[in-house]
Amino acid sequence: MNNILDKFPRTQIVHAPTPLEHMPNLSKHFGDYNLYVKRDDCTGLGMGGNKARQLEFYFGEALAQGCDTILITGAVQSNYMRMAAAFARKCGMDCHLQLEDRVPDKPAEYHNSGNVTLYKVYGATLHHYPDGEDEEGADKQLKEIADSLVNQGKKPYIIPLTLSETPKGALGYVAAAFELDQQFKEQKLNPAAIIVASGSSYTHTGLLTGLRLVDNQVPVIGACVRRDAVQQKARVHQCAQYLCNNLLDTSGDLKTLIDDADVLVEDFCLDGGYGKITDQTKNAIQLLAHNEGLLSDPVYSGKAFACAFGLIEQGRFQQGDDIVIIHTGGTPALFAYNSIF
Ligand SMILES: Cc1ncc(COP(=O)(O)O)c(C=O)c1O
DSSP, X not given: OGGGGTTSOOOOOSOOSOOEEXXXXXXXXXXXXXXXXXXXXXXXXXGOBTHHHHHHHHHHHHHHTTOOEEEEEEETTOHHHHHHHHXXXXXXXXXXXXXXXXXXXXXXXXXXXXXXXXXXXXXXXXXXXXXXXXXXXXXXXXXXXXXXXXXXXXXXXEEOOSTTSOOXXXXXXXXXXXXXXXXXXXXXXXXXXXXXXXXXXXXXXXXXXXXXXXXXXXXXXXXXXXSOHHHHHHHHHHHHHHIIIXXXXXXXXXXXXXXXXXXEEEOTTOTTSTTOOOHHHHHHHXXXXXXXXXXXXXXXXXXXHHHHHHHHHTTOXXXXXXXXXXXXXXXXXXXXXXXXX
């Protein structure tokens, strides 16, 4: 099964395998659970994070096509765009970032620090898009920028946002699932659940699909960070269908690999929407930092930790269970939320 990814061009930049670590202090804090963290905040280049695994496949294709400029759209504080800028520089390319107004009423620190500082350090060209919920419009404007670059003699490559485009990024988490399954075997873990932030859904979808491909049936719970549970479940399912039947395999053999019941999502940590933060996420970020010395972020990984802690408090797991949380990174965004702390 490990060779299912071989047909896709890939630029291997991630420091893999990332560690799978026990969190002894937090385990004790909650009673007698065995809490583990998959350190995908430690993927290396550009301060790390989950998006690095996805970018390996987009940059692989971009380089195979001889492209010289990367275009990508995202929230103002986008870890994806920060890492895309890092990958572009590493691969000798230029980078255009489109900043969408996804989170209203944010103070100046949100617009001037964290990931925004790092875009500038990388010397990326910045564009703006005045809407945060119009994925098609954001992709359309990116295409217009790409067209103008073509007129200037450049060869651009667009990393798309909408689900109507091929979700190549999910391949990165198929690879991560194979890595994780191997680590479970080596560390003799049999987790009751894996909890991961679920946004575009590529991380969640790739992880779930990869685990099922190696016949590991561990429940994968997506912590919603942008859409409610009903919308996010549909998105993950749609993405999984495309990944299985159009990307990984076209014979129809994977049609039933992921069914609707296998897509688990929780939205009690959505905190009122994307980039918004309430006490439960703030408390989870602090609990993790105070007990394990680990930094997370307010938009994604902090919400995944808050979701895991909430599920434990709700009695969803039994004492003695192994529970794995994917640390997807995002820590530079902490600086953009400075005033909360
Ligand atoms: C730090 C971090 N964690 C999790 C996610 C969510 O991943 P996905 O968009 O693949 O669902 C993102 C997305 O940008 C992220 O930056």
